[in-house]
Amino acid sequence: MAGFAFSRTPLDVVAQRRALADPSCGGYAAFEGWVRNHNEGREVTKLEYQAFEALAVKEGARIVADAITRFGVVSAACAHRIGALEIGELAVWVGVSARHRDEAFRACRYIIDEVKHRVPIWKKEFYVNGDSGWVNCERCALPSRADALPAGHRHDADAGPT
């Protein structure tokens, strides 16, 4: 199986993992991204994820299919939460099953990196003092900073729980 899906309820990692099982596989690698209680020096109390789902599921599925082809793994999948999440909750899960561990690790890393960079998902952080902000959107929006940003910054999702 191969796919990318959103969920509005907690992810069932056991079921996700089971769907990747295959007798030809000698290894399974997974990545879990959790909601962290701090980011860039600020205390975070909770998160909200929003997604442009119609395009995000297509782009996510392309990434997963691409990883399967590129690394020759047997199965891969990615699931992402949407909506409000508390500290410690599982926000994103990537799983890969493969004949050998090396390609499983590499495909897993590739999928989470590409998802963070390419898939239209946004994260709003809520801070202890009551403020909130969209990660990667607020500071880049300031004109004084925008000019100073490196060219590659545009869609780099560098902050957040993962």
Added chain:
Amino acid sequence: MSAALHGLVLAGGHSTRMKRDKATLTYLGTPQLPKAYSMLSGYVARCFVSVRPDQADDGVRNAFPQILDSVAVAGPLAGIMSAQSVEPAAAWMVLACDLPFLDDATLAHLVEHRDPARLATAYRSTHNGLPEPLCAIYEPASREVLQAYAGSGRTCPRKFLQTHDVALLEQPTPRALENVNSNEDYWAARAGLLPENENKSVQVTIQYFAILRDQAARSDEALRTDARTPRELYEQLQQRYGFTLPADMLRVAVNTEFGDWAQPLADGDAVVFIPPVAGG
């Protein structure tokens, strides 16, 4: 049982007559390559884009799973044979990316009437009666025959289909496989698909996400605009809502596929401006 069907969009051409990349040409707001890829994806287990090695990283093609040309054969045969060497057990449904009139009926009919016992299933051109090699299904058994064909110095896939045991179907939609090889063809095709005058206003829908949703204080709207491109539309909306993100920090999607800031907007387009993403 017939072999699993995989898809291959041919986007490795040199577009020598057009002097511009055919994969990026836009009709009704959708560039050709994403459109061909998304149409074909609906009929196959896995879908790939065929590219020359030097095109692999370009911004149009790097968004898709790719199969790089790995055989030294001229023309589209290289793409087909490279795909067959990657997945010899699959049947390959091959589709050129320069078919602006292609419709779902044509793809569905081809899949429905596929004859896995022959080397390939293809359409007979409504134009000249010859086989159309670039909207066709190549069965696994065609692999060795194609290798021998190319090995003897022949590279024309149309002639291959003419001289081998293939199923030829009549087209359900007569003009669906006409292709575009010159700028003149391109504008004629666009005119054929877009009856209204391009300069008049268009009715579009817009969905807002993340910081744009907060600043516009709405999640979507429908409006009539004289903006000719997504860039002009964003500038208008930025004035209205005071969006703080400059356009060059955003990407744009039109009709649920990544689009181009300069592509012409068409009536009915669904536009989404994509702020810097932060998944994970």
